Amino acid sequence: MVNHLPPLAALRALEAASRHRSFTRAAAELNVTQSAISHQIRNLERQWGVELFERGTRPLRLTRGGAALAPVAGDFFTRLSATLDDLRAENLRGPLKVSTLESFALTWLVPRLSDFNERHPEIDVWISTKDGHVNFKAEDIDLGVRFGHGDYPGLHSRLLLRENVFPVCSAELLNRLGPPSNPAELIRYPLLQVHDGVMSSQWKTWLAAAGVPDLPLDEGPRFPNTNMALQAATTGQGIALARSAHLDGSLSVASLTRLFDVHCPSESAYYLVCPTGAQSRPRIAAFFDWISAEAYQSQQRYDLDWKPAT
Incomplete structure (x- = not known):
């Protein structure tokens, strides 16, 4: 029975042409000529004695036979690709x-990677940095760590690390301007703000937690990210404002002085994300387990070291 099945190339041409409703766009996707797509479709139609497309229509329209066969071909290639990825x-x-x-x-991540490398010498971790979301398939990415609210449609998402924010400054600034005795005195100091869409409102949130919600934030330097x-x-x-995830690995935060016994939760958190279903693959599962344990220990250290006033 297998001998009577159509060639894979012909089924691939049908699947692409039915999805694009165009031989030209299907040819571009498969990196062949438009005439090659047309030839494959014609061969299918002759082999099975069924027309698959209505000719002379723009965009292409599937016949009843084409509408029956095209989704079966599409499902076959989707399952074949997923199985090969799993293998x-x-x-x-x-x-x-x-x-x-x-x-x-x-x-946070790079300073800890030596531990993962020792535990899993057979896995080479390749780090890619990007501020926005990634297309896992197009960019050939296995998993990601994202800072947000955990709503990532089509992806498996797992909370990794919650953060707290608190103000920090240099010893040089304190020597020059004197230390603030309470949060209201921050009006005398330049407040360095971030406008990255995630941390932009954090000063307002922290000031409210510190009891000075009306402290003006109209002036002062602004930067595109927290590191800057x-x-x-x-x-x-x-x-x-520093974030608690910076405490373990950031040399810049280590040289700064934390101010006041006030901290507040960040409005966002770090999440592990990967394509749905991929979390069970051995390499991804090994990394998920390791980084989750590291994040738990990091959170525990912060909770023990930081004792806010009561």
């Missing part, structure tokens, strides 16, 4: 491509 991923050996924010990679604001703080340019 490739069954072996732990090979690269694991991880996409994350540059700030998280520099201050922290770097400015290390040179005495003002007071920045």
